[in-house]
Amino acid sequence: MRLSDNGQKVFEARYAQKNENGEIIETFEQAVFRLSRTAASVEDEENKVWEEKFSSVIGDLLFIPSTPIWANIGKPDRPWQPGACFVLAVEDSLDSMYQTLKETAAVFKSGGGVGYNFSTIRPKGALVQSTKGKASGVVELIKLYDASSNMVMQGGVRRGASMGILNVDHPEIIDFIKAKMDGSLTNFNISVGITDAFMEALENGEEWPLVFNGDTYESVSAIELWQLISNAAHACGDPGIIFIDRLQQYNPVPGNPLDCTNPCGEQPLSPGESCLLGSINLAKMINPDGQANFDLLASTVGTAIRFLDNLIDAAQYPLPLIEESTKATRKVGLGLTGLHDALIMAGLAYDSAEGREFAGQLTQYIQQQAHETSRELAKEKGCFPAWEESIFYPDDTRRNAACITIAPTGSVTAMAGCEGYGMEPIFAVAYTKNTNVAGDFEVFSPLFLDECKKHGVTEEVLAEVARQGTCQNVSGIPEDVARIFKGAQDIDNTDHILMQAEVQKYVENAVSKTINLPSTATPEVIEECYLMAYRLGLKGITVFRDGCKKGTVTVGKDKK
Ligand code: CDP
Incomplete structure (x- = not known):
């Protein structure tokens, strides 16, 4: 159990147990046992052997739990909160807005990030009955939430990250699309919730009504709205888009509304749900001859799913509502990192048909094994409580309503020392x-x-x-x-999207992926990317034009 020098730095800065003076009092190995012991603590006596299995896959960096697990689980001075992803409901009342803000603070403190769909909030300028005044609207509310994120350090180590979604038919959509162009709202990712009806209006060149509570406020050209989105994304990287109907289409428990994701977009959740993440390190799954080690992959996935599922029970939740919703569906987000490392080891190009096929095979295999494990766990420990309301009822017994998510893996990949983060190509x-x-x-x-x-x-x-x-x-x-x-900038945008589409096929949640574009790319290129994403069945897409935001790492000295 050893980390590289850089990995050790990440571990010490973010995850190691510290004493009251802030001094590190835990080795990587001790932290691995801390996690494994806590996850195994919910097993029956005869199943305590799992502690050893958990520590073996985590200690060898075959499976890497995500940040809140390392930072919280099993520590005497932290809430045992393993979730990285939360979605909270906000309703159209001052009470609810501030209630949700308070709930957000509780989630941030415990180390998670929050997503909201703000489409229920009345638009700016609408009448407020009680005061006969005018509503402040969605963008003002996001500003309030954004400012509050600066107050609460997430889990004490990073600022709270949030996702704000507004559906494309909301009357405040135009202001929302432009909301980040002035460089503000730095704690928020924003995404437009695109509906199938909008895509139809766009295709037919129709007017698009902006509606709230059944009242049409105005109609705008669908094409112009689409261009506005791509122009804003061209300028500042935001908003992304999420194909909102697809979230519902693949909703494992259709009675729970599913119109929102966590901050980086990879985890659709219903209000109140949370999800914990972990990644299979694909750089460790390739034999010296360049072939995938499917046996190792299978056993690692099985152990990882059991680990994540156990933590749902070992967890301490920031709020009772979150505990109830999370335990009802028992969603977990097992994903992968080091995809590009694996492709390189197999001698395959990221932007080739063979590379995509290999990536698809690996992801499909992870998904199959995860589902198989979830079925076995259901036999042993019972199905998730909302199973009878799920698409799996009555034939397919499962422990978890969803299993696979491809996260950005920003910190954990740095600790594990892979070169490609999540499913991204190397920088x-x-x-x-x-x-x-x-x-x-x-x-x-x-x-x-x-x-x-x-x-x-x-x-x-x-x-x-x-x-x-x-x-x-x-x-x-x-x-x-x-x-x-x-590297990311050497790969054509269509090849980025094709890889995302291939991997997404085997992911029931969603994938975190950035489509990199050169600084010279026009807004029209972004529109083409969006259309391609829609046609290929993606759940969402985020483009990033080189140099469009301050603070971008510069590739190559000459290109500053
Ligand atoms: O590598 P690590 O486990 O730290 O996290 P990640 O895969 O980069 O991010 C996974 C999820 O953690 C994000 O989509 C967010 O939901 C959450 N996150 C956050 O809330 N705040 C951050 N600063 C980074 C991640």
């Missing part, structure tokens, strides 16, 4: 890092460096790669190396 094979302290230095992808060494690539060529931030079209880089080592 860049090399870049020049500018620091105040150490000056400029070159950072290389270790996998890339290894491959270059095998091919005898010279130091000069490597320096040129770092200068350009890419190995594409650099003379001295063998074609076979260039084909496999493409």
Whole structure:
């Protein structure tokens, strides 16, 4: 059980138990046992062997639980709250708005992020009966929630992240779309909830009514609204879009409304539900001959699902409503990280049909094994309580209403030392890092460096790669190396989307994925991406044009 130097830094900064003076008093190995012991504590006596199995897959970094699990579970001074993802309801009353804000603070304190669908809130300027005044509207409410996020450090370590969704027919949609263009609302991701009816209006070039409570406020051109979304995303990366009807279409418990996701969009949840996440490390699932180790994958998935399911019972919840809703459906979000590492090890390009096929095979296998485990757990421990209202009733007994989610894995991948985060391609094979302290230095992808060494690539060529931030079209880089080592910006947007579509096929929740675009991409390119996403059956899409937001990491020194 060992972490790399960088991994150890992440562990110490975020997850290790500290004493009252803030000094670290826990090793990685001790933390692995802390998690495993707590997860096994809900097992019957004869099943305590699971503690060992949990610690073996986590200690070897085959399975990596997400941040709140490491930061909270089994610690004497923290709530045992394992969930990263929450969705809360906000109703159209001042009471509810502030009640939800208070609930949000409780969730942030426990280390989770929150999503809201604000479509129930009356638009700005609408009449408030009790005061005969005018309503402040959705964007003002988001500003209030955003400001409050600065007050409560999430789990004491990071600022609370939120997702705000507004459906495309809400009368305040235009202001909402533009809400982040001035650089504000930094704690919020925002997404427009796109309906199938809107996509039809768009296709037919129709007017689109903006409606609240049955009253049509105005009609706008569907095409112009669509362009407004892509223009805003072009300028600042927000809003994303979520195909809201698809969430409901795949809702495992159709009676519970499903029109919202967690902050990064990968986990659709009904109001009050929470979900805990964990990732299979695919970089550890490839044999030296480049073939996938399906036996190891199967046993790891089985252990991981049991671990996550156990924590639903070992957990301490921030609110009774959340406990009740979460335990009713017992959703878990097992996903993957290091997909690109695995592709590289298998000698496959991220942007190739073979690469997509391999990614699909791995994800499908994870899903099959997860569902199989959930069925076995149902036999052993019972189905999730809302099972009789679910799409699985009566033939398919399961312990969990949903099992698979592909998260961004921002912190845990850094700890595990994979190069590709979640299902994303590696950021860049090399870049020049500018620091105040150490000056400029070159950072290389270790996998890339290894491959270059095998091919005898010279130091000069490597320096040129770092200068350009890419190995594409650099003379001295063998074609076979260039084909496999493409960073996020080297991959065409259509190939990003095709990979997302392939993986999404085997994910009943959703996937976190960014479609990278060069700085020169036009808003029309973004519209094409959106249409492609809709046609390929994605649940949502987020595009990111290089340089569109301040603080973007620059690829290549020359491209500053
Ligand atoms: O790697 P880690 O487990 O820290 O998390 P992630 O996979 O990057 O993010 C998973 C989910 O955690 C996000 O979609 C959010 O729901 C939540 N999160 C958050 O609330 N605040 C953050 N600053 C980061 C993540």
